Amino acid sequence: MSYGHAxxxxxxxxxxxxxxxIPEVYDGYRRMHAAAYAPGALDEKTKELIALAIAVSEECDxxxxxxxxxxxxxxxxxxxxxxxxxxTxxxxxxxxxxxxxxAFAAYQEFAEAAAPGPDGDPRAPAVS
Known part of the structure; x- marks a missing residue:
């Protein structure tokens, strides 16, 4: 386990x-988050890249x-x-x-974990 998972x-x-x-606060945040990340003029990937850049600028692990x-x-x-x-x-x-x-290390960690395994199953470990 490295940075992102830790x-x-x-x-x-x-x-x-x-x-x-404080469930009401978290529910409000969840709804706002869903609305902000919904595909629109920008796709979800672009929005995640923006959010990652902001996370780095805010120094929020x-x-x-x-x-x-x-x-x-x-x-x-x-x-x-x-x-x-x-x-950034x-x-x-x-x-x-x-x-x-x-941030780049965390991205690499999650991207590696999401990579399809040898049988095409994204949950199986990829063969290097």
Whole structure:
């Protein structure tokens, strides 16, 4: 397990506890999130790349892990992720050079996990 999964695992239980304590807030957030990420003039992959870039600029580890996973899930290529992170570095400077590599590592981790296995099953490990 590396960066992306580790961050998500660390946050899983505290997030569940808070969600149980304030379910209305989380429901409102879920609905807003669904509306913001729904395909429209921009497709979901583009929106995930934007969100990943913002996550890096905000230095939010949980957001980076979530949107790196989203970028992999929506089919973003390593080149697309790298270019989005390059723009983030240009806009944020030094912090982007710290959080950008974290985001790229998380994306690679989730993309590798999502790659089809030897029999075409995306749940089976890919053969290198």
């Amino acid at each position: 961050v998500q695992d660390e946050l899983r239980e505290p997030s569940r506890a808070l969600r149980r304590a 949980g957001c980076i892990a979530s949107h790196a996973r989203g970028a992999a899930r929506t089919g973003a290529t390593p080149e697309e992720v790298a270019e989005a992170l390059g723009v 570095i240009a806009m944020t400077g030094g912090p982007g050079t710290v959080y950008g590599p974290r």
